[in-house]
Amino acid sequence: MRTSTGTVxxxxxxxxxxxxxxxxxxxxxxxxxASASVTRFAVRIENVxxxxxxxxAKGNGxxxxxxxxxxxxxxxxxxxxxxxKVEPGLGLKGLAEAGMAGxxxxxxxRVPGVRSHGVLDHPLMRRxxxxxxxKSAPVAMVPARDAPLLMPGTLVDLVIEARPGDKLSLAFMxxxxxxxxxxxxxxxxxxxxGSGRPVAGDVSSALGLWDAGTEVNEEPGVxxxxxxxxxxxxxxxxxxxxxxxxxxxxxxxxWPVASRILRVTIAPVLMRQ
Numbered sequence: 001m002r003t004s005t006g007t008v009x010x011x012x013x014x015x016x017x018x019x020x021x022x023x024x025x026x027x028x029x030x031x032x033x034a035s036a037s038v039t040r041f042a043v044r045i046e047n048v049x050x051x052x053x054x055x056x057a058k059g060n061g062x063x064x065x066x067x068x069x070x071x072x073x074x075x076x077x078x079x080x081x082x083x084x085k086v087e088p089g090l091g092l093k094g095l096a097e098a099g100m101a102g103x104x105x106x107x108x109x110r111v112p113g114v115r116s117h118g119v120l121d122h123p124l125m126r127r128x129x130x131x132x133x134x135k136s137a138p139v140a141m142v143p144a145r146d147a148p149l150l151m152p153g154t155l156v157d158l159v160i161e162a163r164p165g166d167k168l169s170l171a172f173m174x175x176x177x178x179x180x181x182x183x184x185x186x187x188x189x190x191x192x193x194g195s196g197r198p199v200a201g202d203v204s205s206a207l208g209l210w211d212a213g214t215e216v217n218e219e220p221g222v223x224x225x226x227x228x229x230x231x232x233x234x235x236x237x238x239x240x241x242x243x244x245x246x247x248x249x250x251x252x253x254x255w256p257v258a259s260r261i262l263r264v265t266i267a268p269v270l271m272r273q
Contacts, residue, residue: 037163037164038161038162038163039161039162039163039191039192039198039268040159040160040269040270041160041161041162041266041269042157042159042266043159044155044156044157044158044264044265044266045155045156045157045158045262045263045264046154046155047064047065047066047150047154047155047262048152048259048263049063049260049261051063053260054176054220054256055253056219056222057219057222064152064174064175065146065149065228066150066151066172066173066175066261067095067099067101067150067173067227068099068101068119068120068121068148068150069119069150069171070095070104070105070108070118070120070170070171071117071119071120071158071168071170072105072108072109072111072114072115072116072117072169073116073117073161073166073168073191074111074114074166074168074169074188075165075166076113077186077188078169078184078185078186079111079113079114080092080104080108080171080183080184081183081243083186083210083244084242084243086213086243087214090104090111091103091104091105092212093214095173095181096177096180096212096214096215097214097233097234098173098230098233098234099149099173101119102119105119115166116160120158123143123144123147123149123150123151123154123156124142124144124156125144125145125153125155126139126141127139127141141157149175159269162192164192164196165192166192167187167188167189167190168188168191169183169184169189170189170207171184172262173227174227174261175226175228176220176221177226178215178218178223178226179212179214179217179236180210180212180220181209181210182207182209182210182258182261183207183210184206184207184208185206185208189203189266190206198268200267201266202263202264202265203264204258204259204263207258207259207264208246208258209257210243210245210246211244211245211252212243213240213242213243213244214241215237215239216236216238217251218236218251219251220255221254225237
């Protein structure tokens with residue numbers, strides 16, 4: 001798998017509210033302007049998949065490693081993908097097939113309505129602050145061992161700024177797939193309710209599993225050209241089909257609902273004057 005920081009094959013994996021720690025702040029990647037109506041949100045994105053998440057043909061299962069992700073705060077529809085439409089060439093293909101998050105994020109930034117964007121490639125993991133010991137020991141967040149990949153049990157923290165009407169969209173490659181994406185659908189995650197109040201809580205229900213329609217599907221977790229086994233970013237048989245829900249694709253029944261793979265929680269935070 002190629003990532004925004006170089007080429008890292010996911011086949012290595014076959015062998016191998018928020019805590020105040022390292023966070024990505026939206027202002028650093030192109031947030032446009034500021035006003036009294038701007039709200040800051042803390043976002044936590046965690047890979048919660050277990051060894052039974054993905055169902056394999058032989059009856060056993062496996063967890064679901066993810067590539068570095070792409071995020072965007074935007075108005076209007078999701079700038080990353082549109083179900084029922086063919087991938088327009090912004091880089092969804094590269095993310096879905098080979099985890100190429102950096103190139104995709106750069107292209108998404110140019111889509112009208114995108115206020116801020118970035119790459120999620122600094123995952124964290126929990127570790128008792130005092131090392132091994134009592135269960136009540138405080139927990140520290142430290143860089144994950146398999147960075148930049150979002151492995152089961154690891155998470156990324158993000159701080160964004162948004163105005164009423166703004167939405168958040170996310171996309172990660174499903175590692176055991178040929179061209180699978182976990183992320184938001186056509187509209188993204190609404191950051192404010194109908195009355196303009198900031199949204200808070202678990203918003204994982206806004207996520208879905210998507211087939212990008214750019215590479216022929218093999219059995220997830222098994223096929224020789226899936227992300228966790230492919231020998232090159234261009235491996236696999238190409239196709240050109242509209243983006244569709246994974247449940248409508250070949251081997252769709254092997255996949256769980258998105259909330260069994262990724263948990264996303266958001267909370268507005270106080271902005272000091």
